[in-house]
Amino acid sequence: MNFLPLSLCKHFFLQRGSGNKFMFDKSLISLILILLLLSVSYVFAKNIDLSTLPLRDSVQLTIYNSEDLTLVKETRQISLKNGVNRLQFSWANTQIDPTSVQLKFISHPMQMNLTNTIFPHEKPQMLYWNIQSSIETLSTIEISYFTSGISWQADYLGIIDVSGEEMALDNFVTITNLSGEDYENAEIRLVIGQINLVERINDLVRKAQQNKDLITRGKQDRLRNNLRKKEARKMMMKPSGLHVMSDMAVAAPVLESMEEEKNIAKDSLSEYTIFSIEGTENIPHQWSKRLRSSFSQAIAIETVYRYRPREYGEYLAKVFIFKNDKSAALGESPLPEGKIQLYKKNQHNSLNYIASLRLKYTSVGEKIELNSGVDRDVHFKIVNLKNWRDNIWMHYKKGNVHRRIDDGRIIVDHRSTVSGWNEHSIFVQQVRNYTDKAIQIEIRRLLYGDVMIKSQLDIKKHNYQTVEIHSKLAGGEEQELLYKTETKKGRNFKQNKVILKNQKVNYPNWSISSGL
């Protein structure tokens, strides 16, 4: 049973107040005090309340994922008399930004007027509104504020079929409430996009909290006693002090027709996309809830093996590529950033784990590339086979001239130094496909300096210093992709560039040369 032993507490305090009737063990007293203080944490939820108001009628949460920010809009029914009405709104121990609290009159905007808002110095997490009303009526008001502590995250489950050509993709959204407040029957909207905030909500809350600490330090003991008593009273009245999700508290109702998954409507606004969850949800403090946002079957995926050291590291990466568009059974909305768990179905309908990856924000029509790392059944190695130099120039100190050593006009000068040369290198890119499926590979090579690359491979320039080589390998095939580079060095260097030249390259045989 979960109630605070009020009688015991009272007993305890009475005894304490009656002048050390018992000799308490100091450590035991401190233990009890700590425990009591811990139990007081209960009080910290459900503290947003207007002193004269009933509970919320409706609440809407707009949760941003780029910042720790949620816009809460709640409506309440309020009885107002003719003349000046003073309303109190407090939010102790929640994550609300005090600078963002706003009041709006929904039902009688013409008859009501907010005269002023008072932020009492001694109670930082509280405000008073003075409302001038020209009628006596039951009025609907809307209170809106920013809070931190509520977040949402997208995550994905990708299941690749046995053939490896199609994938089923589930997109989920998980909402987590650590705001200190329970939100029941809340309409939820999720915002994807990068918004600009000049101050973080959390910092604003902390600022207010620090302020409060300064003020209340002297009054702490009294406040704790009050809270403790209040909590005890609350517990006595409540059979269970648990956070219970209301839809779980009762046995699930038997419905006439089967309930379908909630529809999550996608809409766009300025630079943002908004996911609106159908109906309402209950999200108590400290709970998370995960809902499926979309499900797409038979998404055509392409598998490419890429060597891109700058992007992926020094290995041949197995990359899955698909497009967020209609042709791929997607494209309904942008895909928010989130973790994706990739699995592959095997013949027994079981799932083999591939990787847990990060899916970046993907616009409609944009490509998604998922690097699943090294496939150990596809070997890749770059080997430098042979190097040599030619077109060597010497710099003669005497006369300050440069001469090519093989031009027949060489001057014997012991103090001369090499000033320019061309470097030739042969490389082989060994690829072996140990899988039984055909694969395609893309190799990017960064070539520094003034370079000419000679080869008969499918090669093209990616940028002025990088080339990209493409090839296809059948299951079990091995390929030796050869190319030769000629790099101008020293005074032969003109500018950083890469020139492509179609030329056959032979594998060197290191045979015996004619000597020096």
Added chain:
Amino acid sequence: MKYKTLYAVAIFILCLISTNSYARIKLITLPAREHIEIQLENENITIIEEERIVPLQKGNNLIDFSWHNTSIKPETIIFRVIEGKDQPRANILSVSYPPNEAALTWIIASDKNGSAIVRITYVINHLDKEYHYIAKTNADETLMDLNQYIKVINQSGEEYLNAQMNTGLAKTVSLPMRLNETQEFLNYHFENIPVDKTYTVNAAELGYRNRTQDKLNVLMHYQIHNDTQHNLGKQSLAPGKFRIYQQDKKGSLVFAGEDWGQYTAKGDKEKLYIGQARDIVVKRIIKRKNQQKINGNLKNMDILLEYTIENFKDEEVTIIIEESLEYLRNEVLPSRSQYQLLEWQVGKETNFDRKPIKERSNAQTIAYAITLPARKSGEKVVKLTKKLNINLKNEW
């Protein structure tokens, strides 16, 4: 007495705090597992797939799944309803995660009353596996029998009785895994695998057995081919320790050595270092180095390496001589002013019978294979002298 009361108060309050997070309304907890598959195929990850039959009522059902003290990775949990005839159609409406608990609740809508077969898949930590191999070669080291063992170590906090181990082969192995239990099983047995036995020397990488006498280390390797032609190739070979035993002439087994086997894809080769050969002696000396100035600071270097090889074995052996040109350059030109790309040619005094080995030769290394005749009883051991003439070019 008074202390006791106070302790009671303390414990009572403590209980009060703790029950706050633990007591939840639980409607359906999952029924017992019908079938469990432990997937050991992935190198660093173990996946559990469990099948359960869940009674569903028409309407919304709450299914509670908890994993207290178990190393399940919660973000990997997948709930799938296996479609079948007469089974209710089920929709997962949402998943709720209670605070401070290793648990979740699925809200599942069903179109009728009935039992659904569901599969729950997740990644689990601390349920690890290790591969190791026991190999037995015949007396002349030409054929090998190989056993692959898998050791499964369960420290995951959960027991999996009736578990089927899926190791990537067509069949699964039935193995109950209790808490904190380690079990080992024979996953595969291969017979009559042809073995290539090689000897290698490489001054730079494998070093000297006796530096003052210029005697090189001679390393002995076994090479096996993971393909069906070589009686292997059922699946890739996972990394693990290979212990190699050899049958002696009396038929008993002698431990010959061990090595860490690398991951070997189907169709690839596995090379295992077994030990050093003492009955093959290879001496390496730099017989000549001759610097030839071209002009100014530009020069060539003519080097003659000499290998003297003796085979004290009663059998013919093939040895691979590898030479690292970078190492050689450092030996003959230790004080170069700046690093230049290595340019070299094989000179005409080289007297190896065969061409360089393509797979082992590149811009930094050259490798030759030579066959050494067996020692003939009563005769003197044949001493082979092989020359390698290297011209380092355009150095400055």
